[in-house]
Amino acid sequence: MQLRKTVWMLTALSALSLVMTGCPEGEEGEVTCTTAADCTDTETCHPTAQVCVTKCTIRADCPDTEAKCEPLAGSTDSVCQCQTDELCNPGGGTEMVCSNLDKRCVARCTSDASCDAGQTCNTTSGQCEGGSTGDTCTGTSQSTCAYGEFCSNTKCEPAPVAPTTCENFPANDRPAWSATSGPQGPVIYDVGFVAYEVNSTNCTSGDAFIVRVKAYRTDADWPDNRSLISGFFYVRTDTTELDIIDLHLLVPNTGYERNPANPKDAEFMIYHCREPNSTRIQVGYYFTGGNPVCADIVKP
Numbered sequence: 001m002q003l004r005k006t007v008w009m010l011t012a013l014s015a016l017s018l019v020m021t022g023c024p025e026g027e028e029g030e031v032t033c034t035t036a037a038d039c040t041d042t043e044t045c046h047p048t049a050q051v052c053v054t055k056c057t058i059r060a061d062c063p064d065t066e067a068k069c070e071p072l073a074g075s076t077d078s079v080c081q082c083q084t085d086e087l088c089n090p091g092g093g094t095e096m097v098c099s100n101l102d103k104r105c106v107a108r109c110t111s112d113a114s115c116d117a118g119q120t121c122n123t124t125s126g127q128c129e130g131g132s133t134g135d136t137c138t139g140t141s142q143s144t145c146a147y148g149e150f151c152s153n154t155k156c157e158p159a160p161v162a163p164t165t166c167e168n169f170p171a172n173d174r175p176a177w178s179a180t181s182g183p184q185g186p187v188i189y190d191v192g193f194v195a196y197e198v199n200s201t202n203c204t205s206g207d208a209f210i211v212r213v214k215a216y217r218t219d220a221d222w223p224d225n226r227s228l229i230s231g232f233f234y235v236r237t238d239t240t241e242l243d244i245i246d247l248h249l250l251v252p253n254t255g256y257e258r259n260p261a262n263p264k265d266a267e268f269m270i271y272h273c274r275e276p277n278s279t280r281i282q283v284g285y286y287f288t289g290g291n292p293v294c295a296d297i298v299k300p
Contacts, residue, residue, distance in 0.1 A: 035181040036077065044077035047180050049102045056080050057164075057171065065090060065105050070163045076177055076292070078164050085126075097126045141189065141216045141265035148179025148291070150189035150216070159189045159291050166294035167237040168284025177291050185231070185289020190214040194269060196299045202251065203273035209281050209297055210251060213268040215290070221263035226256040231288030234270065244270060244285075 031038070031052040033045035039052035046053045055077050056062050056069040062080035065088050069078050082088050082098035088105035089096050099106045107114070108126030115121050115128035122128075135156045137143040143151035148159055159179070164171040176182070192212050200208035223229060232244045242249065250256050251269040259265035272281055279299050286292040 035178070044079060045180075046079065046102065046104075047178065049104065050180075053079050053104075066103075068103075070165075071161050076161065076174055078171070094126075100127055139262075141214070141259065141262060142187070142218070146179070147184050147218055148187060150187070159187045160191075160293050162284060162292045162294035166282075166284065168235045168239065168282065168294050169286075169292045170239065173239050175286050175288075175290075175292050177286075177289070179291075183289035184218055186215045186217040186287035187290055188213055188215045188285055188287070188293045191283070191285065191293055191295040191297075193297050193300070197271075198276070200271065200273065202271045206273055206276050207278060208271045208273050209278070209299070211270050211272065211281075211283055211295075211297055213270060213285055213293075214265070215268070215287065216262075216265045217287075218264065222258045222266040224258075226250055229256070232268075233286055233288075234272075235284035235286065235292075237282055237284075244268075 032050055033039055033052050034050065036044045039045055042054060043052040044055050045051075056079060059067055059069050062069050066080040066082045067087070068081040068083055070081060071078050081103035082105045085094070085097045088098050095108060096105045097108050098104075106128075109115055109121035109128050110123065110126075112121050120128070135145065136154055137145055137151035137156050138154065140151055142149070143156075145151055145156035149156045150159055151157075161177070162169040162174070164174075169175075177185075190213070194210040194212045197208045197210065200206070202208050226245065229245050234242045234244050234249060236242070244250060249270050249272075251271050255269040255271075257267050259267070270283075270285075272283065274281060281297050282294070283297055284292065284294050
């Protein structure tokens with residue numbers, strides 16, 4: 001990755017050594033990896049750069065240049081991430097950019113030779129572009145994107161991953177998931193509000209939020225019957241897990257629909273009973289072997 005070629009510039013410009021691996025092996029002082037097992041206990045494998053990077057817990061663990069501490073798509077470990085080109089240049093220069101691919105401060109590219117194979121240099125922005133994320137695609141769901149991505153507005157984008165600040169999936173109590181290693185369970189790529197039902201018939205009392213979840217799988221088609229779905233969980237803010245299928249939390253009759261054009265893609269409608277006049281609910285969902293997703297659902 002472009003990241004690997006510029007570690008010496010990062011170190012020279014700021015105190016980024018706080019988040020670099022500091023290991024002597026590997027290209028330009030970094031250790032290449034394919035899984036977190038290749039790194040030390042305090043590190044994780046960057047899901048796109050494929051180098052060991054230091055994990056973070058809070059923003060204070062990160063330098064000002066990469067001050068966002070959150071999981072990257074494709075990983076459940078939080079790492080320091082950059083946000084703007086300006087912050088990557090604390091001295092006021094333009095030598096560094098905040099990589100759209102890796103969310104790390106890297107040297108501005110000047111030609112395709114500055115980038116990894118399969119990537120091209122946008123000499124205007126200084127960004128290496130291409131690879132998997134950002135590739136052109138058509139339709140929705142996985143389309144032609146890599147596992148852990150989905151097609152959004154004709155571009156491959158990383159599927160959402162709940163940040164460790166989400167109460168439903170705190171850092172010490174969440175499913176382990178990586179887009180680049182381990183089991184490849186169903187991927188949730190969209191969660192959204194559908195309706196708010198007053199005196200819902202789906203509940204013994206009170207109202208209900210109806211929430212839509214879209215997910216794809218790569219191992220097989222989704223089953224014809226919802227009763228054959230397994231390993232689909234709703235996680236409350238107290239981390240209690242509820243089996244959505246066993247507890248019949250899908251809206252009766254209309255709560256499950258396979259995409260007729262792509263049976264590996266499906267839509268789920270889940271109801272959540274709440275006290276009357278509720279205004280919001282924070283939900284967490286995941287499939288066994290898949291990405292944990294957190295969403296704040298607000299009644300319009």
